[in-house]
Amino acid sequence: MTVKVAVIYYSATGTVHALAQAVAEGAEKAGARVRLRKVAETAPPEAIAARPEWGQHRADTADVAEAELDDLAWADAVLFGTPTRFGNPTSQLRAFVESTAALWMGGQLADKVYSAFTASNTAHGGQESTILALGNTFYHWGGIIVPPGYTDPIQFRSGNPYGTSHVAGGGPPDEVSLAAARHQARRVVDTAAALKAGRSA
DSSP: OOOEEEEEEOOSSSHHHHHHHHHHHHHHHTTOEEEEEEOOOOSOHHHHHTOHHHHHHHHHTTTSOBOOHHHHHHOSEEEEEEEOBTTBOOHHHHHHHTTOHHHHHTTOSTTOEEEEEEEESSTTSSHHHHHHHHHHHHHHHTOEEOOOTTOSHHHHHHOOSSSOEEEGGGOSOOHHHHHHHHHHHHHHHHHHHHHHHHHHO
16 A cells, blocks of 8 residues: 655755655655655745855756645645744745645645654754644644654664754755655655555555
């Protein structure tokens, strides 16, 4: 029984994009069908132009499809990725989340598996609170939250049981962060598969 996974993320300069790719890879290796989707950019052009790496990342990921509500309706499990913004998800990701009222009211977001990952520029830069803030949304949706916990040796190296996180100020995601992202995805897929099998039994 194939699990359908949506990996929905926002990334300004590429850090969370790299984590999202690792999440998608981990889910695919666990046997899932995966949709990798970025949320729409809402920042004004002048803000993007002020940071060359921001504009470059937009150009580099122009071929990544934008997330739609159908991606949420389609999925058995969803992993959300976002940089931290003062300890919260970005406004770009929140704008997508806040467009889901019709799905929520129709019960189409309940009983799915949800998980989250993040990055901040500095250590302790709001990583845990950003993931926990997304959890508030998952509670409202009636979702089943699956964190990585300390369920694999890589978690004792990455150190965040809430979800994969990376300190972007130290450079792009290293192999520890990428391996943690793959593990988190596998755990989500395994949990969603067990739930799907149980419901059909």
